[in-house]
Amino acid sequence: MTRVAIVDDHGLFRAGVRAELEGHVELVGEAATVEEAVALVVAQRPDVVLLDVHMPDGGGVAVIRGTTEQAPDTLFLALSASDAAEDVIATIRAGARGYVTKNIATDELLDAIARVQAGDAVFSPRLAGFVLDAFAGPTTVGRDADPELDQLTAREREVLRHIARGYMYKEVALRLGISAKTVEAHVSAVLRKLQLSNRHELSRWAAERRLD
Numbered sequence: 001m002t003r004v005a006i007v008d009d010h011g012l013f014r015a016g017v018r019a020e021l022e023g024h025v026e027l028v029g030e031a032a033t034v035e036e037a038v039a040l041v042v043a044q045r046p047d048v049v050l051l052d053v054h055m056p057d058g059g060g061v062a063v064i065r066g067t068t069e070q071a072p073d074t075l076f077l078a079l080s081a082s083d084a085a086e087d088v089i090a091t092i093r094a095g096a097r098g099y100v101t102k103n104i105a106t107d108e109l110l111d112a113i114a115r116v117q118a119g120d121a122v123f124s125p126r127l128a129g130f131v132l133d134a135f136a137g138p139t140t141v142g143r144d145a146d147p148e149l150d151q152l153t154a155r156e157r158e159v160l161r162h163i164a165r166g167y168m169y170k171e172v173a174l175r176l177g178i179s180a181k182t183v184e185a186h187v188s189a190v191l192r193k194l195q196l197s198n199r200h201e202l203s204r205w206a207a208e209r210r211l212d
Helices: 011-021 034-044 060-067 085-094 106-117 125-134 154-164 169-176 180-194 199-208
Strands: 003-007 026-031 048-051 075-080 098-101
Touching: 003 011, 003 034, 011 026, 011 106, 026 034, 034 048, 034 060, 048 060, 048 106, 060 075, 060 085, 075 085, 075 106, 085 098, 098 106, 098 125, 154 169, 154 180, 154 199, 169 180, 180 199
Parallel strands: 003 026, 003 048, 048 075, 075 098
Antiparallel strands: none
């Protein structure tokens, strides 16, 4: 069962999330401040942290930065009332694997937690565009001169861009008109060429290069 921690400065909201998730995930703790959250993550090493973006003492970005070295395998899913582009972009650039808003349905939140743990990037539909815009465009530096990217075929780059956007293999297959097995084969080839071990590392590699 996925081990989940809840970080939010509103106790009533934490209680509501806890009630909705109990029995579906293993809840390993809650925190209301950045300091409490960092201590919790380092001590418990949850699989996924549901992370509020705005808190009085620094917010979600501070939590991520404060735990990256000591809990490198913990993944963060922002669960926020804010849908502002600057909040989404800052949180993802800090290292969160997804960003959903607090009006999300329980079954959708459970699905998002599972997808994040599986290595996918997950966003509420409206928010995905912010991330794509932030990681695309003429500000991308050295994209054409990247020797690692140059190893990839045009189709592999196309698959990689969709994976970076958070699509699952079946979704990529539908969008590109190929089979899911072919998508999986392309991803395996990309992982081998880039000497990466999983989709999480691949998505991070793509984000660092601001692939759209």
